[in-house]
Amino acid sequence: MGSSEKKLITFTLDLEDHRLDENLPERYPVITDKILGFLDEHKIKATVFTVGALAEKNPQLIRRIHEAGHEIAHHSYDHTPLTKQGRNQFQEHTKRAKDILEDIAGEKITGYRAPVFSLTKDTLWAVDILKELGFEYSSSVLPVANPLHGLPGAPSTPFKWSNGLIEIPAPIGKVGPFLMPYLGGFYFRYLPFGVIKNQVKKADDSTIPWTYCHPYDFDAEEKNWRIKGASVPVSLLLWINRKNTFSKLERLTDSFEFSKPFKDQNFKKVKQIVDPATL
Numbered sequence: 332m333g334s335s336e337k338k339l340i341t342f343t344l345d346l347e348d349h350r351l352d353e354n355l356p357e358r359y360p361v362i363t364d365k366i367l368g369f370l371d372e373h374k375i376k377a378t379v380f381t382v383g384a385l386a387e388k389n390p391q392l393i394r395r396i397h398e399a400g401h402e403i404a405h406h407s408y409d410h411t412p413l414t415k416q417g418r419n420q421f422q423e424h425t426k427r428a429k430d431i432l433e434d435i436a437g438e439k440i441t442g443y444r445a446p447v448f449s450l451t452k453d454t455l456w457a458v459d460i461l462k463e464l465g466f467e468y469s470s471s472v473l474p475v476a477n478p479l480h481g482l483p484g485a486p487s488t489p490f491k492w493s494n495g496l497i498e499i500p501a502p503i504g505k506v507g508p509f510l511m512p513y514l515g516g517f518y519f520r521y522l523p524f525g526v527i528k529n530q531v532k533k534a535d536d537s538t539i540p541w542t543y544c545h546p547y548d549f550d551a552e553e554k555n556w557r558i559k560g561a562s563v564p565v566s567l568l569l570w571i572n573r574k575n576t577f578s579k580l581e582r583l584t585d586s587f588e589f590s591k592p593f594k595d596q597n598f599k600k601v602k603q604i605v606d607p608a609t610l
């Protein structure tokens with residue numbers, strides 16, 4: 332067995348409603364069902380980071396995902412970046428969404444992902460709140476400088492915050508002179524498949540390569556392209572190049588094996604400890 336070919340990828344989906352205007356048609360449930368079909372066909376069990384307010388509105392969708400054997404994890408209450416929240420609001424909103432998700436899934440929610448990688452130098456106070464709320468892992472760090480959010484200086488392989496919370500940072504690849512999270516969002520949509528495949532193969536053995544797709548990444552038919560919270564040029568980038576997402580994932584499943592959801596992975600071997608105060 333060629334070990335580099337057999338590198339395990341974790342499939343993660345960020346389930347959020349990106350519509351700028353609530354009156355526009357709600358397209359994510361249909362797209363999510365298509366994604367569930369794809370996962371089922373390829374026998375992949377994913378971790379689905381879910382926005383609490385979306386779950387509150389559409390509990391039956393979350394139940395379907397959970398019943399299909401995927402992990403329900405937490406992706407904030409209403410997708411407000413941590414950088415736009417204070418500690419108290421973060422604590423309240425995160426608790427509220429955790430209760431909603433746990434009610435629907437009927438089990439403890441142990442994983443958290445910050446909206447748009449907003450766990451940065453300015454929001455490291457969130458690490459203790461997540462631990463206090465009972466989370467076991469976070470997948471919220473983009474460990475490079477980035478125009479939006481990033482935490483340069485953080486390890487690029489899984490590590491443990493000094494309070495015991497596990498962090499699973501976004502996998503970073505070096506494409507030309509640029510460091511970027513090649514397995515998700517528009518990076519995944521824009522990079523040629525060969526480049527993506529190479530990055531996974533090249534990744535350090537202790538890296539956990541994980542995809543982070545959103546329902547809109549698959550939605551080539553959506554008419555309106557303005558994304559909530561994004562500028563016009565960024566919205567445009569997030570809108571185009573969506574029609575190949577399934578076929579790219581298909582090729583990824585041809586080349587690599589997929590792992591279990593995060594909650595079922597063994598993080599006991601994670602030894603590196605990071606004190607947030609040192610970043």
Ligand SMILES: [Zn+2]
Pocket residue numbers: 345347406410445446447
């Ligand atoms: Zn998100």
